[in-house]
Amino acid sequence: MNKPKVVVQPPDGRGLREVTMGGRTVGSAWSLRGLRKVLRRLGHPEDVDVEDRSLIVWLGGDSGTWPARTGRRHATIALMVAGLLGSMALLIVVGMPDAIGALTFAGRVTGFLFAFAGVVQGVAALAVLDYWGRRKLTLSGALILLGVSIALVTNGLLLFMWLEEREYTPYVLTYLPLTGWSLWALQLLLRERAWEGIPYPKQFAAGVTATTLLATFNLAYSALYQPTSAPVLFDLEVKFGTPQSDTKRPIIHLPVTFRARNSGKVPAYITSDGYGIYGASAKHASDGSGLLEWRKLLDAKMDGSRVGRYEKSPTRETISAARFYGPGNWLEPGEQYVKERVVQLPRSATYDVIEADLTMTIMRKDRGRIDDEFSVPHYSWRPKDKQFYCPPFECDEHIINRGRVLHNNNMINVTRRPRYVVSYYGWTGSSAEIQSYVLSHEPREALHLKRDAAEENQRERERYGVALTRATAAVPFAQVLKTSGI
Structure with missing residues (x-):
């Protein structure tokens, strides 16, 4: 019984020619060599004559029509x-x-x-x-x-x-x-x-x-x-406890409680924080001329808002100061952190008021993630911290933290430069310096960027939801003496 003829169809748009036999597709070929492979599978000899019209029918071109590129x-x-x-x-x-x-x-x-x-x-x-x-x-x-x-x-x-x-x-x-x-x-x-x-x-x-x-x-x-x-809501509280007089030494023990609570629905990082306890005093201005000192205080780089009509020459000195929770930590919604301190005050102190404050700079955790490097402190007075070192006679002494901020949506991470957060903590005789910056470039001289970073820092702070929060408390020193039984 004779086999049905092999029909080579016209080339399609790619140059591929379909091979049929008896109306059924039996293969396809890009070239004459490929056609011979199909014919061998059908039982034809390797040297079959492709021009034999009794065996092969060519449609849309002959045996030389192979337009496949x-x-x-x-x-x-x-x-x-x-x-x-x-x-x-x-x-x-x-x-x-x-x-x-x-x-x-x-x-x-x-x-x-x-x-x-x-x-x-x-x-x-x-x-x-x-x-x-x-x-x-x-x-x-x-x-x-x-x-x-x-x-x-x-x-x-x-x-x-x-x-x-x-x-x-x-x-x-x-x-x-x-x-x-x-x-x-x-x-x-x-x-x-x-x-x-x-x-x-x-x-x-x-x-x-x-x-x-x-x-x-x-x-x-x-x-x-x-x-x-969802807004970030943080409650800070500073509270004095009941003072106790030391029975063996001429000092008073004054408890102070610092508390921070995330009362909102958004977790938040602490980028910088610190608390301070201070003793404030002023001379009595019987003539009511104390209000005239505000310009003098500002010229002396002191707090001009501390003036009072019957107070003049106010002074303020640090009794105790330290970081609170620490940069890189965070509080989840409903979580709180409490620190209790007991400070020692000499009975003979001439303070008028004992003051305490708690300051925190926070960043929304749902907008960015801070890497673990930020939790590592660097000290400006240590030469081995080369990038952060600054001779004490040139700069105030600071504890510095620096880390990278990753946006919480990775699509933004791949379309933006990395962001960095830098925090500073230091203190003077009258107050603590607590600052943090968010920058769109890696700071190379961390101590010197503060003077140039104000405008950029503000833009980045808004982008990452950075905010400053503070709480203060004060108690008359006379009340401390009275309550302690003196």
Whole structure:
């Protein structure tokens, strides 16, 4: 029984020619060599005469019509696979930190969507081999179209966010070219009509649109709305206890309690803090001329707000001062931290008032995360801390903390320069110096940046929700003496 003739179909748009026999597809070939492989599988000898019209029928060209541009096709495959794999790696790098460690549920959903989108692009990269190959999978074109659409939306979004401030970051070298690549790939797929073969094209388009809108909504909610909708509420309290007179020494023991409580719904870092206990005194101005001293006090760099009509020449000296909770620690909503101190006061002291204050600078934890390095103190008077060292005759002595701030949404981390938080703690004879800065560059001379950082610090403080809070208390020294039984 004679075999049915082999029919070589006309080349398609890629140059691939389908081979049929008896109306059934038996293979395909890019070249004459490939056709001979198909014929051998069908039982024909290796040297079969392809010009024998009794065996082979040629449609749309003869045995010399092989328009497949192998080099161009391989280059297209390489570019498509490289772009999809590059975008996949970027999305997984961006999404996984949020999917695993974001503080908010919305942030984790956004991170998961980015990571999942990266996985889809990995599958699309595999589909490239089939689509520009023999197209055995009906949905290979749709998968590639989906992967390229995701790449265009996500890389375009990252590029748009980068353009807001145009700060250099190594990641811009990825999403900038990937955005251009995705535009090229999309127009190529549209020209190829890659959506053909999708069973439900409208539902496919609706699913892509819904996924994009969900990711955009979660990003806006976790990065913009949620960090501003809930205020940070901190309650600070300073309270004096009952003084006790020492039975063996001429001193008084005065208890002081410092308390900080996060009464809001947002966790917050402590970027700088400290408490101080002071003894204040002033001369009596019987003529009521004390108010005239305020300019004199300001010229002497003293607190001009401490003037009183019947007080003049006020003085204030530090009795005790220290950090409270420490930079880098944080308080969750409802959590509090309490520190109790007992200070020693000489009975013969000439203070009029004993004062105490608690000062804290806090930063919203839902807007940024401070790395562990910030908890390590550096001392300005120690030469071994080279970057922070400043000779005592040039600078006041400070304890310095410095660390990097990572935004709580990793999409912003890859489109912005790193931020740094620096805090200072020091004291003088009359008060403590407690300051913190948030900067968009790494401080190289931490002690010298204070004079140049005011404007930038204010902008970054607003971005990360940095705020200063303070509580004070005072008690007459005469009352301390009386209560202690003297």
